[in-house]
Each structure stands twice: as C-alpha cells, then as structure tokens.
Amino acid sequence: MHGSELSEESVIYLGCAGCDSRFEVRVMKLNVLCIGDIVGKPGRRVMAEKLRLLVEQHDIDCVIANAENAAGGSGLTPQIYRKLHHHGVNLFTLGDHTYRKKDIISTLETCGDIARPANFSQYAAGADCGFFKTDKGPTVGAVALIGRMFMKPADCPYAAIDRILPKIAAQADVIFVDFHAEATSEKVAMGWHLDGRVSCCFGTHTHVATADERILPNGTAYISDIGMTGPHDSVLGRGKESVLKAFRTQMPFSFEIATGDVRLNGIVVTVDSITKKAEHIERISIEAEFEDATNYDGDDGRVEYFNNTF
Numbered sequence: 250m251h252g253s254e255l256s257e258e259s260v261i262y263l264g265c266a267g268c269d270s271r272f273e274v275r276v277m278k279l280n281v282l283c284i285g286d287i288v289g290k291p292g293r294r295v296m297a298e299k300l301r302l303l304v305e306q307h308d309i310d311c312v313i314a315n316a317e318n319a320a321g322g323s324g325l326t327p328q329i330y331r332k333l334h335h336h337g338v339n340l341f342t343l344g345d346h347t348y349r350k351k352d353i354i355s356t357l358e359t360c361g362d363i364a365r366p367a368n369f370s371q372y373a374a375g376a377d378c379g380f381f382k383t384d385k386g387p388t389v390g391a392v393a394l395i396g397r398m399f400m401k402p403a404d405c406p407y408a409a410i411d412r413i414l415p416k417i418a419a420q421a422d423v424i425f426v427d428f429h430a431e432a433t434s435e436k437v438a439m440g441w442h443l444d445g446r447v448s449c450c451f452g453t454h455t456h457v458a459t460a461d462e463r464i465l466p467n468g469t470a471y472i473s474d475i476g477m478t479g480p481h482d483s484v485l486g487r488g489k490e491s492v493l494k495a496f497r498t499q500m501p502f503s504f505e506i507a508t509g510d511v512r513l514n515g516i517v518v519t520v521d522s523i524t525k526k527a528e529h530i531e532r533i534s535i536e537a538e539f540e541d542a543t544n545y546d547g548d549d550g551r552v553e554y555f556n557n558t559f
Contacts, residue, residue: 277385277522279423280307282533283451284314284338284515285458288479288486289322289506290546293329295478295513295537300337303535307517310383313391313425315453317343318479321549322486322506324349327356329548330363339381340364342393344429344454345401347375350550366395366429368409377409378417387522390421392447394439396430396454406430407442414446423448423520430454433473440471448520448527451475456485458514458532468526470518476534482509506544511537 282303287293296314304312316333320326323346330341330353341363348354357365357375367377382388392413394406410426417424424447428439436452443450445467451474452459458476465471477486484492487504495502512534519529 277387278528279310279383279385279387279389279520279522281311281313281389281423281425281449281518281520282307282309282515283425283427283449283475283518284312284513285474285476285478286315286317286344286453286456286486287319287333288456288477289318289320290544290549291506291508291511291537291541292477292479292486292513293319293333293548294541295511295535296333296336296338298537299513299535303513303533304337307533309517310385311339311381311389312337313340313342313389313427314338314478315342315344315427315429317346317349317429318486320350321545322504324550325353325356326350326548326550327352330356330360332548334362340379340389340391340425342379342391342427342429342453343375344393344395344427352550364391364393364427366393366403366406367413368394368404368406370404377413378421380420385522387422388420390417390424392417392424392426394426394428394430396428396432396435398430398432398435400431406439410439410443422522423525425518426450428452433459436473437471440465440469440473444469444471448525449518449530451516458534460532462516462530462532464527464530468524470516470520470527470530472516472530472532475516475532476514478513478515480507480509480511483507508541508544511540513537 365375444465449470456477462472
C-alpha cells in the first residue's frame with residue numbers, strides 16, 4: 250500500500266523556465282470501491298445494508314460492482330440492476346453469466362454504466378465499457394474482460410483491450426479493468442500487460458479473495474481476485490451439502506444459494522486523476538448484521554433448480 254503527501258484535492262503550480270507565466274493544476278484523488286461477485290439475495294441484502302456506510306467511511310467517489318451472479322446466483326435482471334443502482338453502485342461489470350437472464354439484454358443495450366466482457370463477439374449485446382462522471386469531475390471507465398483458461402471460448406482478451414483502450418481513454422480520466430477469469434496465471438499476466446496503461450486491474454470469478462494486492466511498477470493497482478459478496482458458509486456461495494453430493498457422486502444436483510456468514514468483499518483504490526496512477530490499494534471485508542431467513546425472493550426471477558454451475 251502506498252501513501253501520498255498530497256491531500257485529496259491539491260493545487261500544483263506549473264511554469265516554464267525563464268518566464269513569469271504559470272498555471273495551476275488541480276490534482277484530484279479519487280477513491281474507487283470495487284466489489285466482488287454479488288451472489289444472490291444474501292449478496293444483495295448486504296449491499297443494501299452496508300454499501301452507503303462504506304462509501305461514507307472511505308469517502309468513495311465511484312463504486313464498481315461485478316453483478317453477474319446477483320440474480321439467483323447466476324445472471325442479472327433489470328429490477329436487480331435498478332435496486333443495486335439505488336443502493337449506490339455506479340458501474341456494473343459482468344462475466345460468463347452475462348446473458349443467463351435474457352431480460353437483461355435491453356438494459357445492456359440502453360444503459361451506459363454496465364459492461365459485458367469486451368472480448369465477447371462483436372455482435373454480442375451490450376457495451377464493452379461503462380462510464381461514470383464523479384461528483385469531483387473526473388470520469389471513471391470500467392471495462393470487463395473474460396479469461397480463456399478453463400472457461401468457455403472467447404476472443405483474445407489481450408487483443409480486445411489493446412483495441413478498445415484508445416477509445417476508452419478519450420472518454421475516461423481513469424480506467425478500471427475487471428478480468429473475470431479462472432486461472433491466476435492469466436490474471437497476473439494481464440496485470441503486467443496493463444501496467445501503466447490503466448489505473449487498476451482486478452480479478453473476479455473465483456469468489457475467493459487473494460492476498461496479492463499491490464501497486465505495479467508503472468502505477469497500476471493489481472489484485473488477482475477481490476472475492477465474493479455473499480454467503481461464505483458455503484462453496485462459492487452455494488449450499489455445501491448439494492455441492493458435496495454433486496462432487497462425490499458425479500450426479501446433477503441443484504446448487505442452491507447458501508445464507509450463512511454473509512460478507513461484502515472488495516478493494517478500495519486511490520487514484521491520482523492527473524497522472525492516472527494508483528497510489529493505494531487495500532482489501533476490505535464487511536460482515537452482515539444478520540442471516541437471511543430465505544435464499545431467494547421475487548427479484549431472482551425463475552430459479553434454475555438444476556443449475557449446478559458457479
């Protein structure tokens with residue numbers, strides 16, 4: 250973690266050698282909260298319970314959340330998108346379950362704050378980046394990418410980010426990349442690929458937070474996975490018993506959402522909006538006050554009882 254001698258908003262005076270003229274540059278320090286995969290009703294409930302307080306405590310300027318597991322553990326619905334927005338989420342990223350709830354497609358096609366993986370087909374519904382203008386002025390861009398190791402086929406994430414970065418940089422002052430991937434080697438490699446080109450590259454998908462947060466040499470904040478927002482008395486947010494039965498018998502069992510030990514996991518990153526470099530990264534984990542009595546509600550849409558994927 251890195252500190253800074255500048256305050257949250259400082260003025261630096263610049264001039265040229267041999268002349269009297271000078272001008273001021275306002276240095277804005279942006280605090281960005283990135284929230285790990287929101288899983289089902291328990292994950293949504295801890296967001297409603299804790300997010301606004303967390304924003305206030307850390308003086309957050311922008312909240313980015315991976316919401317691809319928010320509806321019944323798999324997918325996102327328009328009503329959940331609106332409620333998470335109401336709770337304080339500014340930008341949404343998605344992953345391999347982007348289209349699991351087909352009614353989200355109209356939201357993907359009309360809203361500018363939600364991004365499906367940029368290395369999906371060019372014909373796939375949705376945008377490859379979402380944008381949010383902070384109250385301080387600078388605009389944050391959030392890109393979603395999906396990995397290829399142990400995942401379903403997708404276009405090359407490295408080629409995709411190389412292609413779209415110039416366009417995004419013209420619209421955003423700072424850029425955050427959510428790399429939704431299984432293999433840590435693929436995530437670490439992406440961090441090095443983007444070092445100095447984006448403000449932060451964070452991993453999602455595994456639902457398990459890693460302890461490798463750092464600032465890379467050229468100023469990019471990096472962590473392999475920011476963890477899960479949902480029930481941790483579980484197997485990646487699903488009931489332990491059904492997952493164990495499936496693993497032991499190789500038979501299909503429904504992986505229902507668990508309800509115990511609910512936590513909000515993520516990272517807070519501080520970025521200098523002038524240099525676009527990260528100055529601080531830290532992991533956060535906030536426990537919910539109480540346990541859900543039920544694991545689904547009407548917002549989850551049709552529950553896929555024979556869904557045995559994470």
